[in-house]
Amino acid sequence: MNWITNYVRPRMSSLFSRREVPENLWTKCPECGTMLFHRELAENLQVCTSCEHHLPITPRARFTALFDGGAFNEIRYPEPLADPLQFRDQKKYPERLKAAQKATGEREAMLVAEGEVGRTAIVAAAQDFSFMGGSMGMAVGNAIVAAAECAVRLRRPLVLFSAAGGARMQEGILSLMQMPRTTVAVEMLKEARLPYVVVLTHPTTGGVTASYAMLGDVQIAEPNALICFAGPRVIEQTIREKLPEGFQRAEYLLEHGMLDRVTHRKKLREELVSILRMLTRQSPPVAGDLPAPGQPVVNLPADAASA
Known part of the structure; x- marks a missing residue:
């Protein structure tokens, strides 16, 4: 047995070998x-x-940064039929759903939660663009209806973060029917005289823009977010003209009266607190009364929150 060859050299190689970086x-x-x-x-x-x-930021990461102490209660909503049209392209629809669920760790493209933001009780919903492009299917429709019903029941404003490529083609007309369905859900909030604030993130397109994403009492967007029905490339090919610089971006829409604010993500929480407390006729937030970052917050019971 050669001690140097069989022991020393492998030992030294393992010490000085390049470590794999994730x-x-x-x-x-x-x-x-x-x-x-x-x-x-x-x-x-x-x-x-x-x-x-x-x-892009996931809905859970967004809610952790948004809610006081990162504490929120997830609101479950009904699951629709798994594959109502038996749709298949290169893969079956259920296979695409399972792949998206495995990649994101979420069951669908929208997360709904309730909690407090700056001591202001709200209901929030956020779309996940990484889940099949945040596409609006029946599950997303169920999520928005559940969020609106919860907001009405608890007498809280609803804040929605949109991020979608449009309707989900695998559900066909059933997906398109979510446009009027979610519009009715928004109308429930208006009839209950509850604020509905929409934060449009990159990208918000298609049927989502043509329905609940543009029906907010206050429309806020993140910087440089693409917000449109048909994308700029489709429009250029249709009209055969070069579009203006920044066309359909958040700043362009703000200049042309389609948005109320364009707000940096790190300043969004503070702005939402001010807007929501103003719309719900509460006193302005007091900095000393707000929870410190990372401080755990106990969610109020429904009766106390709606008082």
């Missing part, structure tokens, strides 16, 4: 190309520390 430690900013460390990016709410570009 692929998800760094994210490249699509706007400026800066490599961003995952922890630093998460602490900055998925906003590039170099150019302030807003990267």
